[in-house]
Amino acid sequence: MATETAETTTGTGLGSIDSTQWLAGAAGGFLGSVLFGLVMQYVMPPPLLETVIPAMYGIEGPALAAGWAIHQFHGVALGLAYVALVQFDPFKEPARRIGGSLALGVAYGVLTTIGLAVIVMPLWLQAVGFPMAPPFPNVAFPGTVLSLVGHIVYAIPVALAYAVITE
Template sequence: MATTTDTRSNLIGTVATTELAAGAAGGFVGSVLFGLLMQFVIPAPMLEMAIPAMYGIEGPALAAGWAIHQFHGVVLGIAYVLLVGNTGLSARAGTLPDAIPLGVAYGILTTVLLAVLVMPLWLGAMNFGGAPPFPNVAFPATLLSTVGHVMFAVPVAVAYALAAGE
């Protein structure tokens, strides 16, 4: 009789290390896509000024903006894995057809929580002169942000599905 060893840690619930790595990798890839949208479509100064300002870095600082943006993407990719792995969504999230709508939903969720609510407060707290109003809801900026967050989140969801799928 064969036995198997469970590689899941109690510290992170029921999430396997390979799933966390997939979330991080998907977050990195998705952040590149979103970053390209920010650099070439979304009006400046998001990547070179606003993102560095969140950490007290005066811009323009494009390299710092990219590095911070990539870090955020990896962290949010891992957060997606922890979210689906500990909320009963892991079975759905582990299938490619269901991963896409879950990724879209996560992109919308991150837009609302981070771009609309957290970012204006954070930038205001850092005394950034270009901080958007709270809540940060403006057309077309919020629509472009939503597109970018979805472009970020779908690769995260797909990476998780490929790692967790049966």
């Protein structure tokens, strides 16, 4: 007599994330990075999108198409990172509700600004020898404020996409 056992997941690990949640993170990340890219291209002082972003990968600018492609890749990757992060308490339940996701989106925008724009980007650009690399830490007015706004504009669609899928 054959017996079958059913597998159950407890929801405590990354293996329990439904594929639609990953898709929501990727789609939200793509949309959010389009919005942030528009802020970068039309509001923030140049040459961020066409020169600085490509320079991180050794591409001499201006290279606007490369800057957009890299920026979109970063957006999708960070959208997936958001999905992974909200699997842990105390983020799991608030991330599933619209109100909670808005707060988490703003927090994720702040976190990515501090972690990436303020800390990682200047070190990375200095490491690749980019002549216009900002000082470390990269805290300057109005650039850091505009970066913060852009990262929040990015993160809200990520968080909302996740909430809509999981609500």
